[in-house]
Amino acid sequence: MFDIATSGELLAEFMAAEKGQRFDSPGRFTGPFPSGAPAIFASQAARLGARVAYAGRVGRDGFGDLVVERLRRDGIDVTAVQRDPERPTGTAFVSYQADGSRHFIFNLAHSASGQQTLDENALEHLSACRYFHVMGSSLASRGAIEILLRLVARVKEKGGKISFDPNVRPELMVSDGAREALLEVLRCCDLFLPSDADLEWLANDGEDTDATVARLMAEHPMSLVVLKRAAAGCRAYTGDEVIEAAGLVVDEVDPTGAGDCFGGALVAALAAERTLPEALRLANAAGAHAVSVLGPMEGCSDPTTLERRLAAAGDIS
C-alpha cells in the first residue's frame, strides 16, 4: 500500500545559462535535469517520507537513466516506469526571459513519454494507494488521459482519494480532449490544488476567487481546496472554514517546480495524518525552498531542510 501514487510525463530539462537567451542561436545550457511536473511532486512527497509509486516512460538512453535513477534514489517505486526500446527520453529546453516569463521547446508528445502504456498489473500496483495525484500538465494526449482516468477510477473503487493540480499550461493543452479530461478529474477529486490562474480559467463571468471555490465545492464532492498563491502562501477551504497561511520570504532563483513541490509536501503531510495547518505550513516551506534552488527537481526538500527554512523565516511552531 502506497501513501501516494502518480503517473505522467518524465523528461530531461536543459536550462539556458543567460536570461533572454534565444533558441535560434548557439548559447550555453545546463542539464540534463530530471523533470516533469508529476515527477517533481513525487520526489518532494518521497523526500518527506511518503511511500510513493510512479508510472511513466523514458527512453533507453542516458537521459532516461538519469530520470529513473533520481526517482529511485528518492525512494520512489519505479516498477511502472517503462523504458521505450526506440523513442528517446522526452526533453524540454527552457529560457528565462527578462520579464520573468519562460520560453520552452518541448519534445514530449513524440518522445518515449508519449508512448506510455499501463497494463492490468501496473494498474493494480499503483491503485493501492491512499492518494492518487493528477497533474493537469499530464492530460496532454489521448493516451495519457486514458491512463490517468483508468487510474483515477480504480483508485476510487478501492477507496483511495484523488488529489488534483490543474496546472493549466496552454502550450501543453494541445489535444482536443485535454479540457474535457481536466473537467472530469475536477468533478471527482477530493483535494483540489489550483493556482489563481487556474481559478480564473474556471471562473464564471464576474465571479471572484472565493465565489469560484465555493461554487466548485458545492457542485462537486471535493472536500478540500488549497489555493496556491506562490510567494503569498496559500489559502485552504474546507467545509466549514478558510485557513490562510502566509508565504516565506526567499530570494527567487528558479520558480520552476515550486507549485509541484508545494503539492507534494501538502499531500505527503496529509497522508501522514498531519493537521491541515501543519500541512499548509510545510507546503509553503517546500514551495519557498524550491524557488531558491536552480533546476526543476533540485529544490525538493527533506524535513530537516524545511524546518531550517521555517526557523529562518521566524516560524518557531
Add this chain to the structure above:
Amino acid sequence: MFDIATSGELLAEFMAAEKGQRFDSPGRFTGPFPSGAPAIFASQAARLGARVAYAGRVGRDGFGDLVVERLRRDGIDVTAVQRDPERPTGTAFVSYQADGSRHFIFNLAHSASGQQTLDENALEHLSACRYFHVMGSSLASRGAIEILLRLVARVKEKGGKISFDPNVRPELMVSDGAREALLEVLRCCDLFLPSDADLEWLANDGEDTDATVARLMAEHPMSLVVLKRAAAGCRAYTGDEVIEAAGLVVDEVDPTGAGDCFGGALVAALAAERTLPEALRLANAAGAHAVSVLGPMEGCSDPTTLERRLAAAGDIS
C-alpha cells in the same frame, strides 16, 4: 539549374562542454548548432560558390529557425525545406570521450526530420541539378530512403550525376532497408566518396583497399572514387590513374563534419570544372579547416579561408 542538390536530416546539435561528460548527470552544453551530415556538405559547397538546393524538414520552433536561417544565409535554396506543424526539430547531443570517440543521443526518427515528404514540384525543382549528393546517414528510415531513391532516379533521368558518401554509422543504420538502400545507391553513383571504414565494410574477405575499389569500379558504373583518409589526405581512383593528395597538418579541435566538408568542397570544385588535382587539394583543405573549428557546421569555409590555410601549410600552387 542547380550545381548541387541534396536531401536529408536537419538537426540542432548540443555539444558537451567537458571531455568524457556523461548524459546521465547534469553538465554544461553548448548549442544549438545547425547540423546534419547533408546540411554540412551543402553549406560547404555553397560557401565555395556552388548553387545548392536542399530538401529536408524541421519543426516550427527556434531550433528550426536556426537551421533554415543558416542554410539561407549560406545562399542555399530552401524551397524544399518543410516546417512540421507539430513535431519538434531533430536534436543530437554529443559528448567527446577521452579516447576521441563520440557518444550521442539522437532524436531524429520521431522528430520533424522523420516526417519529411517530397511532392512532384519539389522533385522537379531539386532534380534540375548537375550533381545530386546522397549521404549514407540519411538512409535511416523507409521514408527517407524512398525520397532519396526517387530523387536519384529523377536526377539520372535528366542526365545529372550522383555523388555518394556512404558514411556508414551503425547507430543510425537501424532500419532493415538501410543496408539494401546503401548498396542500391552504390550501384548507380558516378562519384563515390568512402572512408577507409566504409571500404572495410564493403570489402570481401582478404580484400585490401585498392582491390575493393577496383572491384567496385569494375562491377558498377562509377567513374571516380575518392577515398577520404582524414588527416592523411585522400586518394582518387579514376579509370586510368590513382592520385594521392596529402592532408594538411592542423590542430584538431572537433572532427565532426570534416568528411562532409571534404565532400562538399570536392563536388563544388568538380561542378565548377576544376581539375581533379585542384578539387582534391581544395577538399583536403576544407576537411582540415573543419576539424580546426568547434561545431558541426561552423568549420565550413569560403575560398579565401581555404587558400590561406593551404598557404600556411606550404602549398603555394
